[in-house]
Amino acid sequence: MGAIEHGLVFSLMALGVFLTLRALDFPDISVDGSLPLGAAVSALLITKGYDQFLSVAAAALAGFGAGAITALLNTKLKILNLLAGILTMIGLYSINLRVMGMPNIPLLGYDTVFTPLESMGIPPQVASIGLFATFTVLVCVFLVWFFHTDIGLALRATGDNLKMVKAQGVNTDRMIFFGVALSNAFVAMSGALVAQSLGFADVNMGIGTVVAGLASVIVGEAVLSSSTVLKAVVGVVVGSMIYRLAVAYALSVELGPIKLSPGDLNLITAIIVVIALTFPGVRKKLGGLRS
C-alpha cells in the first residue's frame, strides 16, 4: 500500500522525466532541482497563507521557468544538454534555499490539498492515494492528448529524428523549450504534492530524482510495450509503482549482518537501473517511443 502510494506520488515526476528523456531524447538532470523547487514554492506560499491548490499551480509555473532556463542554456548558448541540466540543478539548490529562507519548512498544522478530503472523514492514506491518482490520471490524459497535437507530433519527432523535423520546417529549439519546460512543470508539481503529503519541504529532497524517474520509465517499458503513446504513458505510471515496490522490498532485505537502510536507497536505485539496462529483453525495448 505504501509503495503504491509512493509510486503514484512520484509517477507525476516520472511522467515529466519520460517527456524529456523519451519523447524529446533530452536527458534532463535539472529535475533534481525542480522537484525541491516545487516543494519550496508550495511550502512557502502555504505558510504565507495562500491557497494550497494555488500553491501547486505556482510550483508548476516555477518548474516551467526552471525548465525554460535549461532549454535556453542548451539551445541558445549551445551548452551540452546534460551539462545544461547540471548547471540549472546546482543553481536551483541556491535558489531553493533563498525561496525557503531555511533548509526545511514544516507544513504541520497548515491546510494542504489533502485537508478538504480528510475533513470529509476520508482516512488520510485513502485521501492521499485518491488525490494522487486523480492528478496522475489528469496528467496522463493531458500527455496522450498533447502528444497527438501538431506541436506534440513535432516534439516526438524532434527526439526521434532531428534532421527530419528540421527539413519539415519545425523549429527544434522551440520544441526543446516547450518539452523541457513542461517536463519540469510536472516535476515541480510532483514536488509540491510530495511536500504536502510528507508535511515538509526540504532542500535536499530532490537528490536522485532523475535516476528514480529513469528507473520508472525503463521498468515501465520492460513491463508494458511502448508501441503506442497511451501504452507508453500508462507504462511509466506502472513502472513507477513497480520501482517503488522493488525499492521497498530491497530495503527489507537483510544481507547477513548488514540491514539496508533508507540511506542505501540511491545505491539500490543505481543497481536497479543497471539491471534494467543490461537485462537483454529489456535492452531490446530500450528506445521506448523511438524504437
Next chain:
Amino acid sequence: MIELQNIKKVFNAGTVNENIAIQGIDLKIEKGDFITVIGSNGAGKSTMLSIVAGFQTPDGGRVLFGDKDITKVPEYKRAEYIGVVFQDPLSGTAKSLSIEENMAIAAKRGTKRWFRRGVNSKNRKYFAERLKELGLGLEERLKANAGLLSGGQRQSLTLLMAAMANPEMLLLDEHTAALDPKTAELVMNLTDKLIKDMGLTAMMVTHNMKQALDFGNRIIMMHEGQIILDIKGEEKQGLTIPDLLGMFEKVRGVGITDDKLLLSK
C-alpha cells in the same frame, strides 16, 4: 527562382585540413527546372545542395529566393518553400511515429504548429489518397510506425512528404543511392512523376551518370568546387555518357591550356 551568387564554402579554414568545397559558384535556378547535378567525390555537389537547403551557411556570396536574400535564413524556415530528400532512407521519417503522423508533420510545413489534433479524419483521407499514388499499399497501413517500413517504402514516403505542402523547390541528395537497383528505379520514376504532376522545380544530386541524363531538363557537372558544365534544353536531349565524359575532358583540358596561355602572355 533560386539564385546562388558567387558562393564560397571552406571547411576547416586556417587548419592543415582546410578544404575549399565551393569556390565561387553562380547558379540561376529557373522556375520549372529539373536540374541533375553530377561530379566526382568532393566536387562540392552535396555542399551546394546543403547551401540551397540552408543546412550550411556559405562563407561568401548570397543565396536569393526570388529577390529575397535568404543566405542567413535557417533551414527550418526555408522548409516552407523547399522540400528535401536525403540519401539515407531512414533520415526522412520519424520511425516511432505512424505513417499518418509523419505525413501530418509534413502537411504542416510552413505553418504554425499549436494544439490542434495532428491527424483528423479529413487529412487522414487526404493522406490515404496521396499514398495510393505510390502504389505500395501504404494507404492500408496508415497507423503502422514508419520504422516498420522497408528502405524503399520509407524513401517513397519521404519523397511524398517532401512534395507535400506545395514547396516551390524539391532538393534530392542522391536519394536513390542507398537503395537496391530495382527499388532505386521505382523511387526515381516516382520522383519524376511527382515533379511532372506537381510542376515542381527540382535539383537532384546523383553519382549515376545515366540517371542524370535520363531525367531532368538541365544537367550540371561540378569539379573541384566549381560548375564546369551547364547544359540545358535541347542540347541536353540525346546527350550520352561518352559525350559527357568527352566534354568533361575537353573542359578540363581547355581550362588548363587557357591558364597556360594566360600565364605565358
